Amino acid sequence: MSTMTEEQTAGAMADTPVGRPPGNRRELMAKLLWIGVWLVFLSSPIEDLINGDHTTRATVAGTLGLMAFVGVYLSLVFRNMGRPFSGRTVVVLIVFLGVLAPVLAYTLGSAWLGLFVYLSVACGATLPVRAAYWAIPASGALMYAVGVHSNEKEARGLLLLTLLIGFAMIGVGQLVRTTVELRKARATVAQLAANEERLRLARDLHDLLGHSLSLITLKSELAGRMLPDHPDKAAQQVADIEQVSRQAMVDVREAVTGYRRPRLAAELAGTQVALTAAGVVAETPAEPDLTDVPEEAESVLAWALREAVTNVVRHSGADRCVVQILRRQTLDGPVLELSVEDNGSGGSGKGPGNGLTGLTERLEKAGGTLEAGRVKHGFRLVARVPAAASADVGSGA
Structure with a gap:
């Protein structure tokens, strides 16, 4: 598969789930919670360092070793939050970790066998x-070999958990x-669907206007030749x-009206392509839930995007x-919110242009x-539309 080839080229270790950088504060908190749970x-x-019967030197060495291990x-x-480690690193x-865990567990006792759980997690994740x-x-085998000398029963209990x-x-x-691959495939399918729809419109316009424009050109030439001698x-x-021109306008209007309202999924796919082509690093969400x-609200949000x-x-x-793209609950009911934020200058700063003015009017109508x-x-631009159809005014009477 082409996706796997790209990942292998970049390094298979750089594409592990735990090492992915969080895209926003919510993902960061989820990552911290996920990792924090395992610190149990x-x-x-x-507890062994605090209450164990170790010498001062052993306690200090154990504390430093534990800090280094953690x-x-x-x-x-967290390696991908900054520059990713190389595979060798x-x-x-x-x-x-594989050396420090057995050293600590062998010298300080069975209470330290839990470090092998972290060793196993690091192996599976990285x-x-x-x-x-x-x-x-x-x-697991190393943990059992170390633990059998101090507490074989505890070592057996941790062995299955470690594996x-x-x-x-x-x-x-x-x-x-x-x-991730499915999301990429979905975005590609949406982009292909949008491209197919554009091609359909191009074909329709060609079929509609080709004959009309040719006829208009021909009749214009005839009128030019007849004008001096046969004005009637x-x-x-x-x-x-x-x-002919009026009919052509009607045909084009009907073709464009029947072409589509802009769809949010298709616009998201086009957004990724447009920003990437402009040299802008883009972070776009997966296809939103539009239940x-x-x-009309989806269409307006697509125009806003x-x-x-x-x-x-x-x-x-x-x-x-x-x-x-997020769903939020407000005092006026559920809304679908689109947020687009960049790190640029924000334009000329001379007030909203025609695009934002027209967009504001579209949103107000919806x-x-x-x-x-x-x-x-x-x-930053934030557009909000109702996430549920308005109830009939007379339904509660």
Whole structure:
């Protein structure tokens, strides 16, 4: 598959789910919560350091070792928040954890066997699948070999947990990679559908206007030749030209009206293409859930997205743009909110142009609102439309 080829070229280790950078504050909090839950296994080593019968030197060494272990572990799972580690660096850090965990567990006791759970998670989350398949059992075997000398019963209990969590991380990675590929495929399908619709319109316009324009050209030439000697016949030709042009206008209007209302999914696909072509790093959401959203509201939101992206490409000078589509509950009912934020200059700053003025009117007709203005590091446009059709006024009488 072409997607996998690109990932392999970039490095298979750079495409793991835990290492993905959060796209917004909500994703960051979810990531912190996900990683924080697993830190529960540190309770035993910490309690052992506080209440264990260790010498001062052993306690200090254990504290430093635990801090080093946790620091390396967190740097692995967060590695893509900054510049990604190379595959060699990941392997070196995994080996470091694989050495430090048995040293601490062997010297300080069975309370430290929980570190092998983190070793297993790091292997499943950061190593390629084939490497993880043997690294996780090796972690479990190493844990059991160390634990059998101090507390074999506890080592047996942790062995299954270590293996299950490690292989579960492999499954999560595969699931996330599959989801990403499906989203890319969905965006591609939407883009192809939009392109197909454009081609259909082009064919319709060609068929509609080709004959009419040819006829208008012919009759114009005839009228020009008849005008000096036969003004009455020339007038007839001009009348025919008027009739043909009016019919052509009607045909084009009907073709364009029947062509489509702009669809949000198609506009999202086009947004990614347009911003990328303009050299703007784009963050766009997956296809939104448009359940109960009126067609007119979706259409207006699609127009808002097109206008915002056009402004980003033409006027902002931005190199990064984030598009979000969220459902929110307000005092007036549920709304669908579109947010487009860039890190550019925001244009000339001479007030709203014709595009934003017309967009405001469109949104007001659909019962929505528009907010646009400069923010701390760029420009943001927020458009909101009702997420559910308005109830019939007379239904409650």
